[in-house]
Amino acid sequence: MAFSRLYACDTCEAGEAVLTFAETWGADSSESAPSPYPGFGNVQGLFSMLWCRTCRAVRPCILLRLQPPAAHAVVAYAEAQRQGLTGYEAGVCQECQGALIASGEGEPCPVCAIGTLRLIGEWEDAA
Ligand SMILES: [Zn+2]
Numbered sequence: 001m002a003f004s005r006l007y008a009c010d011t012c013e014a015g016e017a018v019l020t021f022a023e024t025w026g027a028d029s030s031e032s033a034p035s036p037y038p039g040f041g042n043v044q045g046l047f048s049m050l051w052c053r054t055c056r057a058v059r060p061c062i063l064l065r066l067q068p069p070a071a072h073a074v075v076a077y078a079e080a081q082r083q084g085l086t087g088y089e090a091g092v093c094q095e096c097q098g099a100l101i102a103s104g105e106g107e108p109c110p111v112c113a114i115g116t117l118r119l120i121g122e123w124e125d126a127a
């Protein structure tokens with residue numbers, strides 16, 4: 001089950017960032033732009049949407065690759081557990097090769113650049 005965190009700018013109305021951890025991705029999505037997958041057949045692995053400080057944007061990061069792909073999302077989460085993955089692992093930005101971090105707290109707003117992003121909500125998506 002993936003979980004998400006919403007960060008919003010403390011100054012402007014428009015600035016926000018949604019980080020997602022341990023979402024499944026499937027056969028139709030590429031590794032550079034994985035997209036959430038409903039969970040039946042051809043589950044390729046797990047990915048997260050993390051914060052890139054250099055880009056000041058949310059970027060995808062592959063957390064787990066299944067070889068071969070699995071029939072159900074449960075297999076991906078079981079494998080992640082076996083490997084000791086929490087979903088909060090940091091990664092590398094495919095755009096700038098900078099570090100991706102698992103939190104947007106205290107980061108500069110991508111819209112107004114004056115404000116600071118603050119955590120305002122957290123939720124879990126059913127896999
Ligand atoms: Zn702002």
Ligand SMILES: [Zn+2]
Pocket residue numbers: 052053054055056059093094095096097098
């Ligand atoms: Zn970047």
